[in-house]
Amino acid sequence: MKAIEVKGLGKKTVNGEYILKNVNLEVNSGEFISIVGPQANGKSTLLRLIAGLETPSEGSIKVLEKEVRGTSPEIGMVFQETVLFPWMKIIDNVTFGPISKGVDKKKAREDALQWLSTLGIDKFAEKWPYELSGGMQRRATIAMIMVNNPSILLCDELLGGLDLVTRSNIADDFLKLMHEKGCTVVYVTHLLEEAVYLSQKVYVMSSLPGTIYDKIDINLPEKRWEVPNLRFSKECAHYVETVRSKFEEAFTKSPHEVEA
Amino acid sequence: MRLTKSEAVIALAGLLIWPFLILLNVTLPDAANRPNQPKEVFNSIIMIFTLILLSYLVFGILLKKQPKARVITVMNAALVFGVFFFLWLVVVGKIGKLNTHSFPSPNTVFDVFYSDFYFLTYKSSRDSIFRAFAGYFLALITGIPGGIWFGRTMRRFEVAYPLAKVTAHVPPVVYLPYAIAVFPSISHAIIFMVYIGAFWPIFINTLFGVYNVDRRYIEFAKILGASEKRILRRIIIPSAMPTILAGCLIGLVLAFVLLTAGEMVGAHTGLGFYLMYHTDIGYFDKVVAAILLISFWVFFWITFGFDMVQARLLRWMRRI
Numbered sequence: 001m002k003a004i005e006v007k008g009l010g011k012k013t014v015n016g017e018y019i020l021k022n023v024n025l026e027v028n029s030g031e032f033i034s035i036v037g038p039q040a041n042g043k044s045t046l047l048r049l050i051a052g053l054e055t056p057s058e059g060s061i062k063v064l065e066k067e068v069r070g071t072s073p074e075i076g077m078v079f080q081e082t083v084l085f086p087w088m089k090i091i092d093n094v095t096f097g098p099i100s101k102g103v104d105k106k107k108a109r110e111d112a113l114q115w116l117s118t119l120g121i122d123k124f125a126e127k128w129p130y131e132l133s134g135g136m137q138r139r140a141t142i143a144m145i146m147v148n149n150p151s152i153l154l155c156d157e158l159l160g161g162l163d164l165v166t167r168s169n170i171a172d173d174f175l176k177l178m179h180e181k182g183c184t185v186v187y188v189t190h191l192l193e194e195a196v197y198l199s200q201k202v203y204v205m206s207s208l209p210g211t212i213y214d215k216i217d218i219n220l221p222e223k224r225w226e227v228p229n230l231r232f233s234k235e236c237a238h239y240v241e242t243v244r245s246k247f248e249e250a251f252t253k254s255p256h257e258v259e260a
Numbered sequence: 261m262r263l264t265k266s267e268a269v270i271a272l273a274g275l276l277i278w279p280f281l282i283l284l285n286v287t288l289p290d291a292a293n294r295p296n297q298p299k300e301v302f303n304s305i306i307m308i309f310t311l312i313l314l315s316y317l318v319f320g321i322l323l324k325k326q327p328k329a330r331v332i333t334v335m336n337a338a339l340v341f342g343v344f345f346f347l348w349l350v351v352v353g354k355i356g357k358l359n360t361h362s363f364p365s366p367n368t369v370f371d372v373f374y375s376d377f378y379f380l381t382y383k384s385s386r387d388s389i390f391r392a393f394a395g396y397f398l399a400l401i402t403g404i405p406g407g408i409w410f411g412r413t414m415r416r417f418e419v420a421y422p423l424a425k426v427t428a429h430v431p432p433v434v435y436l437p438y439a440i441a442v443f444p445s446i447s448h449a450i451i452f453m454v455y456i457g458a459f460w461p462i463f464i465n466t467l468f469g470v471y472n473v474d475r476r477y478i479e480f481a482k483i484l485g486a487s488e489k490r491i492l493r494r495i496i497i498p499s500a501m502p503t504i505l506a507g508c509l510i511g512l513v514l515a516f517v518l519l520t521a522g523e524m525v526g527a528h529t530g531l532g533f534y535l536m537y538h539t540d541i542g543y544f545d546k547v548v549a550a551i552l553l554i555s556f557w558v559f560f561w562i563t564f565g566f567d568m569v570q571a572r573l574l575r576w577m578r579r580i
Contacts, residue, residue, distance in 0.1 A: 051483060053479050053482070053483075070482075071482045071483055071485070072485075073484075073485040075483070076483065077483045079476060079479075079480065081476065083476050083477065083480040085477060085481075085494075085495065085498075085499075086576055086577070087498035087499065087501070087576040088494075088498075088576070096481070096484055096486070096494070097484035097485055097486075100481075100484055100485045100486035100487065100490055101485045128575075128576050129576075130576070130577075130578040144484065145483075145484075148484060148485065
């Protein structure tokens, strides 16, 4: 089954300039894909369109074989910046989604605590967001999304702004989690190593107006967290090199058409 | 609890300055020859000491959590007010170079709170506070919901903003003569003016607070599946709360400013009237007493009515 199907998608700004043009993308259910590309080429816009926060100017987006009309609880999205509601305690932040959807408060609290302990921050349930460090806040945001049980997860720079060790720790936890839940993940990043390590397919996007330039299949073992030092292995490096050359091609060759 | 050296000095000074003032006042009589001096002297000092220290004590204990912060808050206040009182007492009361009629000593002034207890301390305060709060309360219940409604969408905001821009900057005092002519009583006219004055800062701050809520919060709440009603209640209003409260504080201060201005012009009761009336007949000790009482009430309501609500509502914010 196709989880996400994007056909001939275009998005214009208010001035009529194209941000995205003729984007075609297919993601199977349970697949983990990454999208890499230069900065400011509409990667985030693509995610926002799939999430239903914006409407496309051209083409169509189908999620779970239904046309996207506004946000839906099936799709979870993690923004580029950490978003926690600062006026709620961590536990209230995490239960916000389930309670919004009508889950019983007690049940929502139990689920939330479960997720917080999975992510290793259950100690901080009764704290205010400002009392947490950046990495913990990021984990709390992931808990907020995951407690809603989305079948599709869109991540915009999930690990942005975190240090290397935290980054790889969260990445492994995250990968394991997604595997267990059978989530479909679309992961946007500009770090090629991360894209290769996490995903089964890497899509390379061109610079503005953004379109899919190429697709690279990554054939690494499925349970990557079980292989020691896979991140630094030769295969991994080989894929990173492939993606990097495509990335450079996309960067230099794509026409820089900006319509006035 | 460990105080640093300078903190300990301040705490000690704040503690010792009051017994010193009492001693000074009892041993050294005022320059102006007044009968029944001793009783009055004792009363006035005890009174100001109790008032200021008690209110700060409650304030410090309710607002600050750590015992050290409480001690420092209370003792700072005690020292600052002690020094102010000392200067007033010595320069005006004891040296006697100034005209004692135009510049009354603290002993004379604080005696007014006793000798005129019914008219000043009780009745005038009651009438003034009623008027101020009637107007302020009306401003709250119209300004906040109104600001939320108009700030909710861009279209409504564009209706409200130009209107606010034109109307809000008209000094509220200009409505008073007209209001006096139109409303059934002077009290109604003053309440109306206080309402207008407090309404605009509350309304405009709410309007901007709600309109400028970070889009990411709303989008994220939508992603999490929240309904419009829930987004308004749990995201937009809390997010705008710091701005709304800032408007409420400006409104509260303005309410008292306009109240006294209004009462001076036309009222037959209230602190503003009391002050104006006694200026006209030249009882300046009563005038100063009324000024002090007004400042006390403003302080009182800002501290107990406002700061505590704010500390409760904004407890999620990082304290500096």
